[in-house]
Amino acid sequence: MSMIPEELLTTFGARKIKLNKDEFLFAKDTEAHFYYQVSMGTVKMVNYNYDGQEFILGMFKAGQSFGEPPLFGHFPYPANAVAVEDCEICKLPRDNFFRLLEANFDIHRKFNHELSNRLRYKGMILSEVSSYPPEHRILTLVNYLKAMMPNQDLFTVPYTRQQLADMTGLRVETVIRTIKKMEQEGKIKLKSHKIVV
């Protein structure tokens, strides 16, 4: 379930840190020194443009790692890491992380797999944002999120309209209006304002 079991991380010298909602873990354009894995809560990778408008590049919850590409690819962070809610994060120094990988080939492979999946997500969102109207973008995102869930029962999209907007490059008002319209047309179902698929 976890990218790397927490016991193994501890063995290699990882520390657990706490992060309050809205706190920054690292900032865009700074150097990467650590491997991070969410132990509790949710972290988002996010970019802000000049007038504060944000775009969410990824959401990471318990068990998921984030911010490794700069470690593998040797470039500065391309975005900021911010706590979406109170979090606990496992933090492992870069060198220890590479030692851990060398000693665990299967985990090294797992990262290949994980990075590939993230490319899939980004490519999908990119194609959407560049050429599809709001309705299509939201539906594509929602269907992807559902498909990523292990159990295929009813899935409640756990994001606010604002977060959906920040993930699809739309404005809140547009997302609100589009979701309402889709509900009226019977294209989606809502349960206490959350999309259920």
Added chain:
Amino acid sequence: MSMIPEELLTTFGARKIKLNKDEFLFAKDTEAHFYYQVSMGTVKMVNYNYDGQEFILGMFKAGQSFGEPPLFGHFPYPANAVAVEDCEICKLPRDNFFRLLEANFDIHRKFNHELSNRLRYKGMILSEVSSYPPEHRILTLVNYLKAMMPNQDLFTVPYTRQQLADMTGLRVETVIRTIKKMEQEGKIKLKSHKIVV
């Protein structure tokens, strides 16, 4: 320079195939059976929306590989592969590719590095397309392309206005007008219609 030396690819049973300009190598939503590496020419990964508008997710030239994420991540192709010009492509069956990786740890690592760099590119473009005006998008892309060049001399952007549009989610006319405006304001230099940085 190459992701995998061609001799090594041959050792593991790779074949060279030819591809004419505008020919498809594989299509979106189909299964991935091969590892591909450009030997000559340029291949683009591209998506088309309902009215034929295209979005270019990546351009790959001699030495570069493409379309591996579906091999690593076990999902169908998220985009189409099309020859931008006449090409020669090395093609290696999936299983042989994985055998090659197992036998060459350094190459396996290289893919981690490569995938990370692609994530960087996609994240950058995504942030641009979602929240920045045409001028900023074009400049960011151009600067990135230059930064990727090994030699840091004068770099001529090798793409047409149409291709730049398809990489930034803009329309040709917008790219043409924006580039012209930037040139007049001295923000960029042109040499026989191509941007030089």
Added chain:
DNA sequence: ATTACTATATGATTTAGATCATAAAACCGG
């Protein structure tokens, strides 16, 4: 050179979604 095609150029018009403004629900901590 001439033809045929591709790329660049430029004006006029339209439009989807952003922006602005304001309000009503829903949710949360003490």
Added chain:
DNA sequence: CCGGTTTTATGATCTAAATCATATAGTAAT
């Protein structure tokens, strides 16, 4: 339960870029 904050809702207006329509300039092949 109350007061404050966050989230959802909705109407009115605006605007950047898309779209539409042509035209001109390059480029490649015969």
